[in-house]
Amino acid sequence: METRIALVGIIVENLDKVEEVNHILHDFGQFIIGRMGLPIRDQEMNIISIVVEADNNTINSLSGKLGMLEGINVKTVYSKAGANQAE
Template identity: 95%
Template sequence: METRIALVGIIVENLDKVEEVNHILHDFGKFIIGRMGLPIRDQEMNIISIVVEADNNTINSLSGKLGMLEGISAKTVYSKAGVSDCNALT
């Protein structure tokens, strides 16, 4: 199955949900290439960016599960080419 690279942007406005966010990310850990978190303490929120390599269904599942949590927003940006297509270009 073809995989894609995607960036999942997560805004955590309900800090009580941080443990649930981390649990979901742990469940999808084998697909995560990199993660960066930025605490915005004066506004009591966290911004997390996740780079993943997976098939579309897996990426959509990750983003959907995160977005269903109260006080959590998640949006995904996909690479235009699949990983197999990227390798063919080099």
């Protein structure tokens, strides 16, 4: 199965959903390569960047579950990864 590298950008505008966001990210932890979070305290929001390596269905599932939460905005940028890229 072909895997891809993706950057998932998450804007958390509803801070009551932080625990749910972290729970979803924990569930997909085996696919997460890196994570960076920035609190924007004066605007009461958090911005999280996640780099994942997984198949399309897994990446879409992660993005979809996060995007279904109220007050959470998600955008995903994809790039091909792995041995197929060198060919």
